[in-house]
Amino acid sequence: MPEPDLHPLRERLAEMALSGRGALLPALHAAHELYGYLSEPAAREISRTLSVPLAEIHGVVEFYSMFYNHPVGKRIVRICGDPACALAGGEQVLQAVCHHLGVKEGESTLDGAYTVERAPCLGLCEHAPAALVDTIALGKLAPDQAQKVCQAQAYRPVGVVAGDIRLLTANCGKGRPTTIKEYHSGGGYQGLRRALSMPPDAVIAEVKAAGLVGRGGAAFPTGLKWEGAARANGEPRYVVCNADESEPGTFKDRVLMEEDPHRILEGLIIAGYAIGAHKGFIYVRGEYPYAYQTMQAAVEEARQAGYLNSNILNSGFGFEIELFLGAGAYICGEETALFESIEGKRGFPRLKPPFPTTYGLFGQPTAINNVETLCNVPYIVEHGAAEYRRMGTEKSPGTKLFCLSGDVEKPGLYEAPFGVSLRHVLYDLAGGVRQGRGLQAVLLGGAAGAFATTQQLDVRLSFEDLRASGLPLGSGVVMALDESRDLRQFLLGLGHFFAHESCGKCYPCQLGTQRQYEILRRVAAGKPLEGDLERLADVGWTMSDASICGLGQTAASAVLSALKLWPELFKN
Numbered sequence: 001m002p003e004p005d006l007h008p009l010r011e012r013l014a015e016m017a018l019s020g021r022g023a024l025l026p027a028l029h030a031a032h033e034l035y036g037y038l039s040e041p042a043a044r045e046i047s048r049t050l051s052v053p054l055a056e057i058h059g060v061v062e063f064y065s066m067f068y069n070h071p072v073g074k075r076i077v078r079i080c081g082d083p084a085c086a087l088a089g090g091e092q093v094l095q096a097v098c099h100h101l102g103v104k105e106g107e108s109t110l111d112g113a114y115t116v117e118r119a120p121c122l123g124l125c126e127h128a129p130a131a132l133v134d135t136i137a138l139g140k141l142a143p144d145q146a147q148k149v150c151q152a153q154a155y156r157p158v159g160v161v162a163g164d165i166r167l168l169t170a171n172c173g174k175g176r177p178t179t180i181k182e183y184h185s186g187g188g189y190q191g192l193r194r195a196l197s198m199p200p201d202a203v204i205a206e207v208k209a210a211g212l213v214g215r216g217g218a219a220f221p222t223g224l225k226w227e228g229a230a231r232a233n234g235e236p237r238y239v240v241c242n243a244d245e246s247e248p249g250t251f252k253d254r255v256l257m258e259e260d261p262h263r264i265l266e267g268l269i270i271a272g273y274a275i276g277a278h279k280g281f282i283y284v285r286g287e288y289p290y291a292y293q294t295m296q297a298a299v300e301e302a303r304q305a306g307y308l309n310s311n312i313l314n315s316g317f318g319f320e321i322e323l324f325l326g327a328g329a330y331i332c333g334e335e336t337a338l339f340e341s342i343e344g345k346r347g348f349p350r351l352k353p354p355f356p357t358t359y360g361l362f363g364q365p366t367a368i369n370n371v372e373t374l375c376n377v378p379y380i381v382e383h384g385a386a387e388y389r390r391m392g393t394e395k396s397p398g399t400k401l402f403c404l405s406g407d408v409e410k411p412g413l414y415e416a417p418f419g420v421s422l423r424h425v426l427y428d429l430a431g432g433v434r435q436g437r438g439l440q441a442v443l444l445g446g447a448a449g450a451f452a453t454t455q456q457l458d459v460r461l462s463f464e465d466l467r468a469s470g471l472p473l474g475s476g477v478v479m480a481l482d483e484s485r486d487l488r489q490f491l492l493g494l495g496h497f498f499a500h501e502s503c504g505k506c507y508p509c510q511l512g513t514q515r516q517y518e519i520l521r522r523v524a525a526g527k528p529l530e531g532d533l534e535r536l537a538d539v540g541w542t543m544s545d546a547s548i549c550g551l552g553q554t555a556a557s558a559v560l561s562a563l564k565l566w567p568e569l570f571k572n
């Protein structure tokens with residue numbers, strides 16, 4: 001194979017003024033843009049420029065699914081194989097595209113034009129079955145569209161955004177980003193103005209009084225987190241926006257980024273002011289190239305409007321934002337794995353404690369929040385905690401974004417105050433089960449979630465009500481399964497996801513996710529062994545109890561809930 005011309009890479013690295021380990025992922029992205037993969041000479045060039053050992057570079061490339069150390073097709077066709085797409089016929093689309101190109105999944109065509117991959121959830125679940133062709137998102141695909149998929153030109157499906165209340169999604173649903181002018185005309189950046197007129201402690205106190213809790217899945221009180229980071233010793237401090245959104249079934253953060261980027265920026269700048277950070281990072285997953293571009297353009301707009309500089313609105317407070325693009329790894333949504341990724345390493349979660357508030361990004365005090373969490377902040381600061389608390393319930397104030405997918409008439413993003421019933425969200429907002437079929441079950445909270453039965457439709461969607469019913473809210477996934485669905489196949493899909501995404505750092509999860517998948521394969525094939533039910537339960541509880549991070553701790557959650565509800569599924 002001819003040696004690649006390294007001049008463009010040298011120029012690009014010089015242009016980007018990259019240095020040090022933290023520049024590794026941007027440098028690898030640059031190499032992939034230029035050559036499609038990382039050749040050995042390119043790896044050596046990056047190693048020299050950034051002073052990162054070559055072996056470490058290979059370790060990082062192998063860790064992330066969107067980086068390659070071998071040549072791949074000029075176009076990479078990624079077809080989602082996860083639950084919402086599987087329900088909508090994603091497997092048939094994948095097979096049709098492979099057949100059309102004469103390859104198997106994971107292979108490249110002989111002319112080097114295409115590589116076809118089965119991808120984990122692409123965050124396009126309301127458009128299922130979905131694909132990402134290079135940077136082009138495609139949805140509602142059918143097997144007879146294989147040629148269209150391969151030849152995809154700029155196209156982006158527009159999804160449904162609706163709900164009972166439009167606080168966080170006020171500017172969403174247009175199918176395009178809200179400009180800063182439009183954001184201003186709806187009162188945008190007034191929260192920031194108000195925050196800058198208050199002492200930072202008072203901003204934290206307002207967020208605490210509002211009772212805002214994190215929307216990334218762990219439901220931690222945001223004000224308390226900010227207080228911890230503000231009080232921790234150590235400069236500089238950082239705020240990080242977690243835009244890695246990879247939980248299967250979740251697409252809310254993508255819609256917020258693509259359609260209302262300034263709300264996120266405003267929330268992040270206020271967070272920075274509150275904790276005394278002058279730098280914020282936004283970590284966008286690699287599978288969201290359009291969201292990344294939109295955020296990039298919005299950061300530029302915000303800078304020009306005077307919201308990102310060393311003396312914002314003459315307040316004396318300075319703040320800058322750096323965008324960071326992931327490269328395909330579900331685990332990088334876990335906060336400490338995300339820090340490792342920004343630091344240019346493989347995304348292995350750290351042991352906690354210490355927690356990010358004291359020892360976070362680059363070992364400094366850090367407040368990390370989910371995109372949706374940050375979107376609540378401008379409203380809270382502008383209108384005050386009391387006004388915010390008028391929505392939702394006493395213990396779960398505010399609104400929630402629900403990602404409706406699967407067998408519903410109108411998949412989409414729905415905003416509702418906390419406390420509405422599951423029935424309301426499923427039937428009144430999303431139009432009920434498709435084709436008038438009966439409902440079998442609802443997966444709540446994503447792959448790491450649990451099943452609600454038809455007897456639980458009146459459960460109120462609030463943290464306290466769901467907890468009392470033993471159900472997770474997670475990241476707001478509501479995935480409906482109609483009566484015709486084979487739950488064993490569905491569980492097998494979840495099992496595959498975790499076996500694929502476990503980072504392998506700790507044994508309970510590394511081995512447990514593999515064993516769980518093996519047993520689920522037997523179950524789905526209708527050939528469970530004697531004792532497989534007990535084995536699944538045993539593996540599941542071991543992973544839940546002994547894994548070191550949330551991935552392993554929840555990798556059996558849906559399976560354990562199915563074991564309890566439908567034990568007959570796991571027996572011959």
Ligand SMILES: Cc1cc2nc3c(=O)[nH]c(=O)nc-3n(C[C@H](O)[C@H](O)[C@H](O)COP(=O)(O)O)c2cc1C
Binds near residue numbers: 243334
């Ligand atoms: C395996 C795993 C994946 C996660 N993925 C995400 C994610 O994609 N987005 C997110 O905001 N939080 C994710 N989290 C939760 C984060 O670790 C963290 O709790 C969150 O970013 C904090 O923000 P919040 O308090 O605003 O929710 C994940 C956690 C685990 C264990």
Ligand code: SF4
Binds near residue numbers: 331506507510
């Ligand atoms: S629980 Fe799983 S994902 Fe988390 S550190 Fe252990 S092996 Fe990695």
Ligand code: FES
Binds near residue numbers: 086121124
């Ligand atoms: S895009 Fe396919 S399951 Fe989310």
